[in-house]
Amino acid sequence: MRYVPVLCLKEGMKLGKSIYSTEGVVLLAEDVVLTEEYISSLVKIGVNGVYIDDSISSDIEVKNVISDELRIQAIKSIKSIYNNSSNIGRTINMVENIAKSIMFEILNSKNIMINMIDIKTFDDYMYTHCLNVGVLAAVVGVGLNLETKRIEKLTAAGLLHDIGKVFISKEVLNKTENLTKEEEKLIQSHSELGYKYIKQYYTIPVTSYVGVLQHHERFDGKGYPDGKKGEEISKFGRIICLCDAYDKLVTKTATTKACIPSEAIEYIMANNGQIFDPKLVKIFLRRVAPYPVGSILKLSNGERVIVIENNEECSIRPKVRNVETKEIYDLTYDWNLRNVTIVAVEDI
Numbered sequence: 001m002r003y004v005p006v007l008c009l010k011e012g013m014k015l016g017k018s019i020y021s022t023e024g025v026v027l028l029a030e031d032v033v034l035t036e037e038y039i040s041s042l043v044k045i046g047v048n049g050v051y052i053d054d055s056i057s058s059d060i061e062v063k064n065v066i067s068d069e070l071r072i073q074a075i076k077s078i079k080s081i082y083n084n085s086s087n088i089g090r091t092i093n094m095v096e097n098i099a100k101s102i103m104f105e106i107l108n109s110k111n112i113m114i115n116m117i118d119i120k121t122f123d124d125y126m127y128t129h130c131l132n133v134g135v136l137a138a139v140v141g142v143g144l145n146l147e148t149k150r151i152e153k154l155t156a157a158g159l160l161h162d163i164g165k166v167f168i169s170k171e172v173l174n175k176t177e178n179l180t181k182e183e184e185k186l187i188q189s190h191s192e193l194g195y196k197y198i199k200q201y202y203t204i205p206v207t208s209y210v211g212v213l214q215h216h217e218r219f220d221g222k223g224y225p226d227g228k229k230g231e232e233i234s235k236f237g238r239i240i241c242l243c244d245a246y247d248k249l250v251t252k253t254a255t256t257k258a259c260i261p262s263e264a265i266e267y268i269m270a271n272n273g274q275i276f277d278p279k280l281v282k283i284f285l286r287r288v289a290p291y292p293v294g295s296i297l298k299l300s301n302g303e304r305v306i307v308i309e310n311n312e313e314c315s316i317r318p319k320v321r322n323v324e325t326k327e328i329y330d331l332t333y334d335w336n337l338r339n340v341t342i343v344a345v346e347d348i
Contacts, residue, residue: 001016001017001051001052001053001057001058001060001061001062001294002016002051002052002054002056002057002060002062002294002295002296002306003049003050003051003062003292003294003295004049004050004051004052005048005049006039006042006043006047006048006049006050007043008049009034009039009042009049009050009052010034011034011035011036011039012033012034013033013034013052013054014031014032014033014034014052014053014054015028015029015030015031015032015033015034015050015051015052015053016030016050016051016052016053016057016062017030017050017051017062018030018068019042019047019050020068020072023072023076024072024073024075024076027041027045028042028050031053034052046125046252048251048252048258051294056296056306056323057294057306060293060294060306060308061293062292062293062294063109065105065106065109065114065135065139066101066102066105066106066135067105070101070102070105071131073098073101074098074101074102074131074134075124075127075128075131077094077097077098078098078127078130078131078159079124079127080094081094081095081159081160081163082126082127082130082163082166083166092204095156095159095160095204096152096156096204098134098155098156098159099134099138099152099153099155099156099159100152102134102135102138102155103138103141103148103151103152103155106135106138106139106142107142107148107151113286113287113288113289113310113312113315114139114287114288114289125251125253126162126165128251129162129247129248129251130158130159130160130161130162131159132243132247132251133158133159133161133162133240133243133244133247134155134156134158134159135155135158136158136242136243136246136247136288137154137155137157137158137236137239137240137243138151138154138155138158139287139288140154140239140242140243140280140283140284140287141154141155141239142287143283143284143286143287144283150207153204153205153207153208153236154207154208154211154236154239156204156208157207157208157209157211157212157236157240158211158239158240158243160194160198160208160209160212161191161194161211161212161215161240161244162190162194163194163197163198163212164189164190164191164192164193164194164195164197164212165187165190165193165194167190167193167197168186168187168189168190168193169186172186172187173187176255188216188224188225189225191212191213191214191215191216191224191225192213192225194212194213195209195210195212195213198212207234207235207236208236210234210236210237211234211236211237211239211240212240213225213237214226214228214233214234214236214237214238214240214241215237215240215241215244216241216244217229217233217237217238217241218241218274218275219233219238219273219274219275219276219277219278220273220274220275223241223275230277233277238276238277238280239280241275241276242268242276242277242280242281242284245267245268245275245276246264246265246268246284246288249263249264249267250264260345261288261289261290261291261292262290262291262316262342262345265285265288265290265315265316268281268284268285269281269285285315286312286313286315287312288315289307289310289315289318290315290316291307291310291315291316291318291342291345292307292310293307293308293309293310294306294307295307295345296323296345296346297320297342297344297345297346298342298343298344298345298346299320299340299341299342299343300339300340300341300342300343301340303322304322304323304324304346305320305321305322305323305329306320306321306323307319307320308320308321308328311330311332313332314332316342317331317332317342318331318332319331319332
């Protein structure tokens with residue numbers, strides 16, 4: 001199967017993976033043949049794209065970062081956590097349970113690199129974003145060979161990183177016009193609000209809630225709330241900053257278009273050492289594929305290929321297959337292709 005952005009879908013395509021609502025209800029089932037009505041409905045509810053099965057990709061397996069079951073349960077739990085601040089004891093147990101489950105699924109996965117597209121089929125931005133950041137943070141933690149307890153704490157911090165936004169008016173958070181200086185300042189206060197809330201009510205380690213406080217600090221010292229720089233920023237803060245930025249880039253919102261993964265990776269590489277910690281960027285690039293399996297690419301020699309495998313050592317040059325001749329190339333190790341570059345991500 002392969003991923004196709006919703007605006008590139010065509011009538012007659014067959015769905016490769018079921019699409020769920022945030023409540024876990026199947027909106028469209030696997031193997032359904034798409035109609036114009038179905039495609040219009042997907043656009044309306046904010047789905048960025050779907051997986052389809054076709055002759056080009058029928059033998060390509062796309063593995064989830066986490067299981068559908070865990071993803072659905074995690075979204076429900078995150079909704080409850082962010083909307084139920086009165087029941088502290090129950091919500092902290094939820095956070096710990098989600099973090100443990102995410103960590104164990106990732107640790108037990110045989111995937112070297114992850115495909116973040118496969119957790120983008122939900123329509124509720126706030127909660128899916130927090131889940132995505134938690135998952136990405138766990139993946140980076142595994143890449144850093146952190147102890148399992150630290151990965152669990154890091155994942156929890158990722159899940160809770162935006163909890164301060166529940167104390168800010170939805171009118172301001174969802175505003176599509178330019179923000180006033182006062183409104184920008186109010187939104188920037190969410191990291192401190194979340195930090196104070198967690199510190200006061202949650203019995204979780206200092207590293208977790210400091211990560212929440214510092215997830216908008218920049219490596220060059222130009223972030224907020226305290227303008228810390230370099231390793232003055234906690235490791236959790238630096239990791240969540242990177243994961244938060246990536247997921248925002250690849251997610252469509254009311255005010256922004258979604259980047260494709262390769263564009264988001266380009267942004268991260270361009271800001272390496274400025275916004276982001278270079279050591280963490282190196283790990284991130286080994287774990288998150290710029291060209292997820294199933295992507296259609298155009299090469300500088302004019303060929304169109306589909307990604308069949310990613311290489312951890314050189315993520316920007318995957319193993320690919322020509323969509324017409326079926327010939328397979330490894331762009332990393334085939335020296336005959338050393339001057340061939342990827343010039344575009346396409347759809348056919």
